[in-house]
Amino acid sequence: MIQSVNPEPGAVALYEQKNKELAEKVEKDIQSFDAIYDVAVIKGKEETLVAYKVKHLKRFGMKKIEKDINKLLEDHYPNEDFVVSSDYKIFIETIELLERMKDPSFSEKKAEQQLQRVISLKKEMT
Amino acid sequence: MGKKKNLTPVQQQYQQLEQKHEIKRPVWKNCLNAFWVGGLICAVGQAITYFYIYFFDFTEQTAGNPTVATMIFISMLLTGFGVYDHIGQFGGAGSAVPVTGFGNSVIAAAIEHRTEGFVLGVGGNMFKLAGSVILFGVFAAFIVALIKTLWTMMGVL
Amino acid sequence: MLTGKQTWQFSNSPVIESWGTSGGPFEAEGKLAADFDVLHDDLWMGQDSYEKAHRVLLEEAIHSALQKGEFQKEEIQFMLAGDLINQITPTSFAARTMAIPYFGLFGACSTSMEGLALASFIINYQGAKKVVTGASSHNAATEKQFRYPTEYGGQKPPTAQWTVTGAGAVVLTDNQDKQGKIVTTSATIGKVVDLGISDPFNMGGAMAPAAADTIISHLQDLHRHPSYYDLIVTGDLGRIGQATTYELLQQAGLEITREQFQDCGLLIYNEDQPVQSGGSGAGCSASVVYGHLLNHMKKGVYRKILVVATGALLSPLSFQQKETIPCIAHAVAIERN
The missing domain is CATH 3.40.47.40 (Stage V sporulation protein AD)
Structure with missing residues (x-):
């Protein structure tokens, strides 16, 4: 639950090669962070969802890590829209979505819908 | 023990004598028990949080509320069945500080005063232990929020 | 008289x-x-x-x-x-x-x-x-x-x-036939003693001086030696209060043995019951003396006992107002003819 590292290939919702490459690049960028041990990325129509797990003892600096990630993404991909979350729930939902997307019968539309649902979960505060 | 100011010499002398026979609180043992009892309660809480994250649409952010509710519910059952006071005697601060201790103080008072009726008994006495926790908790939160607001306005944060 | x-x-x-x-x-x-x-x-x-x-x-x-x-x-x-x-x-x-x-x-x-x-x-x-x-x-x-x-x-x-x-x-x-009966022979009314203990979780410690005061007054008033009694039993001093009272009596020069000096609060429960320092309450001395001890006297285990019931005269209000705990003790001598 906490230890198992899942460097899932940065799969993409829309099956275009360009998007996939972008997602993989983003994933590499985030993985370069010392404090982060697990990343999952999904590129959607508009937003790109980035879910990551922070090493337990580095969790005190979560706010700063999030800031740094946002800044890095902003600098490297000024035209992209990112949704960044360290929330465990978002992470498992992302992994699940990635798994389902491997199935060719899982339509793009459904994937996008699912992605939006995860993003709305993230935005929910209480 | 710190307030020895108004004691006559006779009283001071007696208290010295009495101190000799007084059984001291086993502070280290209490700390140790509090540590692991408190830790255990929090581990249970964490497990419940993960339960809500895995099986329901709660995020780490939002799972807090149902977790607290569940913990209080468990502490209510333990209080009602007369188990929590024994945990309290053993675990001390470890069982008083987590939210279960708060639940216990409310529910214990409610059970105790059931015999005086619902309005004057349960209603009037339910918060006789937890009341000051609520009052000073809310007040402290207000002060902290005030300080944070001022800092933000001054641009420190 | x-x-x-x-x-x-x-x-x-x-x-x-x-x-x-x-x-x-x-x-x-x-x-x-x-x-x-x-x-x-x-x-x-x-x-x-x-x-x-x-x-x-x-x-x-x-x-x-x-x-x-x-x-x-x-x-x-x-x-x-x-x-x-x-x-x-x-x-x-x-x-x-x-x-x-x-x-x-x-x-x-x-x-x-x-x-x-x-x-x-x-x-x-x-x-x-x-x-x-x-x-x-x-x-x-x-x-x-x-x-x-x-x-x-x-x-x-x-x-x-x-x-x-x-x-x-x-x-x-007022039965006139006193043969073999258990009777009360004397009583000492204690005065309120307060030596500045204010911890309501340490009543034994607060009551000890009152108990000692009453026992000493009783023996002085009657010019008696502690050995007159088979048993001097206190009401509900508990472990701490009893040990403290014992030391106070020793300091006052009374020759009293540990076996002779008992406490109802320590008699009533088993060692493994979670009662901390012992029993207390008005029912403690009443149920031990009017049950166990009188039964023993009837059987002849004890002939003369002095019961010293101790009381902490506090109220929930008084200790919240940081008052110290005033205490009292009354002694009654019970003998079997």
């Missing part, structure tokens, strides 16, 4: 004709379970409040005392009793049931001996022929008033004591 400063001697030696006790579930697991006449396995005792259960305790103790002596309650002239609850309502309500002319007493945990001393005095001077006296306490009702709710998980320090759920009552008469 007043002897010395504060001691009565009862030349007509009022007879303790019969006695009765009742206890709760915790006492049933204690060392003296066999000496209780009535034992309940539930703190509620079939009532819908702890205060009512408290009343039942005293009623049962009085009933069994009357029964054992084959008395009708109409024969009894006066009833002297008390407890720890606000305005001693459990006792007064029991007196309502009994319909015996009634004195309500409050001496905190010393009520038992306060009652016995006064009852003996009344009998001794022909104020009555038969008097019933007793005291009671109920753990949950007392905790509710003085401490926290029963189920609250607060940690009690090792100095704390456990309020006894129990009651004891005796019938005193």
Whole structure:
């Protein structure tokens, strides 16, 4: 639950090669962070969802890590829209979505819908 | 023990004598028990949080509320069945500080005063232990929020 | 007859004709379970409040005392009793049931001996022929008033004591046939002593000087040596209070042995019961003395005992207002002819 590292290939919702490459690049960028041990990325129509797990003892600096990630993404991909979350729930939902997307019968539309649902979960505060 | 100011010499002398026979609180043992009892309660809480994250649409952010509710519910059952006071005697601060201790103080008072009726008994006495926790908790939160607001306005944060 | 400063001697030696006790579930697991006449396995005792259960305790103790002596309650002239609850309502309500002319007493945990001393005095001077006296306490009702709710998980320090759920009552008469009977011979009324202890979780420590003061006054007034008594038993000092009192008595130069000096609060429970320093409460001395000790005297184990019931005269309000705890102790000498 906490230890198992899942460097899932940065799969993409829309099956275009360009998007996939972008997602993989983003994933590499985030993985370069010392404090982060697990990343999952999904590129959607508009937003790109980035879910990551922070090493337990580095969790005190979560706010700063999030800031740094946002800044890095902003600098490297000024035209992209990112949704960044360290929330465990978002992470498992992302992994699940990635798994389902491997199935060719899982339509793009459904994937996008699912992605939006995860993003709305993230935005929910209480 | 710190307030020895108004004691006559006779009283001071007696208290010295009495101190000799007084059984001291086993502070280290209490700390140790509090540590692991408190830790255990929090581990249970964490497990419940993960339960809500895995099986329901709660995020780490939002799972807090149902977790607290569940913990209080468990502490209510333990209080009602007369188990929590024994945990309290053993675990001390470890069982008083987590939210279960708060639940216990409310529910214990409610059970105790059931015999005086619902309005004057349960209603009037339910918060006789937890009341000051609520009052000073809310007040402290207000002060902290005030300080944070001022800092933000001054641009420190 | 007043002897010395504060001691009565009862030349007509009022007879303790019969006695009765009742206890709760915790006492049933204690060392003296066999000496209780009535034992309940539930703190509620079939009532819908702890205060009512408290009343039942005293009623049962009085009933069994009357029964054992084959008395009708109409024969009894006066009833002297008390407890720890606000305005001693459990006792007064029991007196309502009994319909015996009634004195309500409050001496905190010393009520038992306060009652016995006064009852003996009344009998001794022909104020009555038969008097019933007793005291009671109920753990949950007392905790509710003085401490926290029963189920609250607060940690009690090792100095704390456990309020006894129990009651004891005796019938005193002016029976002229004193052969082989248990009688009261003297009583010493204590003064309030306060040596500045304010921790309500350390009542034993607060009450110790009052107990020592009364014992010393008693022996001085009567010019007696401690060895006159087979047993000097204190009411509810607990471990700490008892050890402290013992040292105070030693300091005062009294030759008293450890075996001779006992405490009801330590007698009543088993070692493994979680009562911290021992038992306490008005019912503690009443149920131990009016049960266990009188039974032993009847069997001849003891011939002369001095019972010193100690009381902490605090209220929940007074300790919250940071007042120290004033304490009192009354002593009654009980002998078997």
